[in-house]
Amino acid sequence: MKNCSNCGHENVSEARFCEECGQPFTAAASVKPEVMAEEEKSEAPEAKRFCPNCGESIPSDADFCPNCGHQIKTIVRPAASPKKTLSKKQKIGIGAGVMVVVLFAFGFLFGRYYYSYPQQLSRLERIFKTQDPEKIAEVVVSEDPNYQVSAANLKKFVSYYQESNHKADFADFLTDLKNNPGQLDDFSVQEKGKHLGLFPRYQLVIQPVYLTVTTDQAGMQLSLDGEKLATSKGSNYQTTWGPLTPGSYQVEGKLDSEKSAAKQALVRYHNPEFETDSHVAINLHKISFKVTSNVDGAQVLLNDKEVGTIEEGQAEIKDVVWHQGMEVQLAFKTASDQLKSDTYRIAATEFLADDYKADSYASEIHLDFDNVQSTEDVQIFLDRLYSDLSSYSSKYSDFGASEKSDLAEHFVNGASNADEKDFEKFINEFRTSAKKSRVNAKAKVESVSMTGKDVYTVQYLIYYDTIYTDATDDVSQVFRYKKATLSYNKDEATFQIDNLGGAENFETVDSGDA
Numbered sequence: 001m002k003n004c005s006n007c008g009h010e011n012v013s014e015a016r017f018c019e020e021c022g023q024p025f026t027a028a029a030s031v032k033p034e035v036m037a038e039e040e041k042s043e044a045p046e047a048k049r050f051c052p053n054c055g056e057s058i059p060s061d062a063d064f065c066p067n068c069g070h071q072i073k074t075i076v077r078p079a080a081s082p083k084k085t086l087s088k089k090q091k092i093g094i095g096a097g098v099m100v101v102v103l104f105a106f107g108f109l110f111g112r113y114y115y116s117y118p119q120q121l122s123r124l125e126r127i128f129k130t131q132d133p134e135k136i137a138e139v140v141v142s143e144d145p146n147y148q149v150s151a152a153n154l155k156k157f158v159s160y161y162q163e164s165n166h167k168a169d170f171a172d173f174l175t176d177l178k179n180n181p182g183q184l185d186d187f188s189v190q191e192k193g194k195h196l197g198l199f200p201r202y203q204l205v206i207q208p209v210y211l212t213v214t215t216d217q218a219g220m221q222l223s224l225d226g227e228k229l230a231t232s233k234g235s236n237y238q239t240t241w242g243p244l245t246p247g248s249y250q251v252e253g254k255l256d257s258e259k260s261a262a263k264q265a266l267v268r269y270h271n272p273e274f275e276t277d278s279h280v281a282i283n284l285h286k287i288s289f290k291v292t293s294n295v296d297g298a299q300v301l302l303n304d305k306e307v308g309t310i311e312e313g314q315a316e317i318k319d320v321v322w323h324q325g326m327e328v329q330l331a332f333k334t335a336s337d338q339l340k341s342d343t344y345r346i347a348a349t350e351f352l353a354d355d356y357k358a359d360s361y362a363s364e365i366h367l368d369f370d371n372v373q374s375t376e377d378v379q380i381f382l383d384r385l386y387s388d389l390s391s392y393s394s395k396y397s398d399f400g401a402s403e404k405s406d407l408a409e410h411f412v413n414g415a416s417n418a419d420e421k422d423f424e425k426f427i428n429e430f431r432t433s434a435k436k437s438r439v440n441a442k443a444k445v446e447s448v449s450m451t452g453k454d455v456y457t458v459q460y461l462i463y464y465d466t467i468y469t470d471a472t473d474d475v476s477q478v479f480r481y482k483k484a485t486l487s488y489n490k491d492e493a494t495f496q497i498d499n500l501g502g503a504e505n506f507e508t509v510d511s512g513d514a
Contacts, residue, residue, distance in 0.1 A: 014066075019064060115200065129174055173270075190205050213239050217235065224250070283322065288320070296310050296312065327344065339450075393427050393439045439464055446461060464476070
């Protein structure tokens, strides 16, 4: 063994560097072999270590290699901690926590979609589509402190759109409610509170209506939908009723035995006349007028109530009590359709009964039906048909394939029509007769009635003048077709004979002693 002169550490006798501080030894100290052997015996066996620099064996606790002086770095690794296993309760708790987070996230995303503005409007649209006042009342609010939202009140709104002439408007209302609520006029969509404290709540806010009634008569009882609300005081009386639910209302004024009633459409949506309709004058002067039209048999409607029928192109309506908003319209029902004319609204100063004159244009309202042919149109067609008949009956004129084709065009189904065949037979009888030279035929329309779309029933007279080749006097005869059916061909813009009514609808008016 030898001690280091620098640090005093006791090193093995063969060491050339101090194991503790790395101090080189200048001369190796001599050690007795027996001492070294004794020391080696006394030392406990230990694990071998080798210098990573020179490969020599080094003591296990050396910091420097005793052979080359290389510093030995000992890497100390921490002992691995044993894994802890979670208990079942801990696992359940962690799983439940994760589930709560997932459910909350899903619920939030679903809520954001479900309570979105488009989805809430869509649900409102579906509720209104049911036309159930009870359900509608649940989603409608009012900002008018005098108006109460209730199923009873909203029934007035529903009834308005259940009328046949407002069904198309209701379809538009539903579309705008879902896609363009700013156009509803009678309602507005406003944010009112929160759903679940997180999502905006949108509700329909109804805009009630008010009705102003005026009259120039004192002591008149004024009623709304049959309920008496006021009695006029003085000749310049005015009162305002409301708030009311948008809808149709019957306003009535009664004085002694005279009565005046007006139906007012108090709806803003699709109603450009709302401002006019919300101000009604109930006066008791009478009016008389004449209605003319292109359809006989059409009903004259005064505010949808039948008051007359068009006969021979006209109808007289006399001594009717005027009220504001009074409209005249014609209606005609065919086998397959219900036709209506345009409407005419009568002003307060028009058609005063005292000024009525049946032959004056100032007393006339003319209402035609669109796409309806007139008596004059039928007359023009028959004139052309019987002019051809007269021409073809003469043996001095041509009646070949071209002429027969022209004749066939006057009939439905052309040459295959039974009445067309009778016309050809009639013509050929004249052309092959030895005595008859020709016939002069003329038609005169007595009545025309529309019995279907582009279908007309016509009654007309036929005047036949038969011209003979010899000295025989001409024969004049008159016949009547009582129920000829004509169809109007829109593509060709002309009439065609469907049938002449058969033998039972043909009669001789004047035989001419033939």
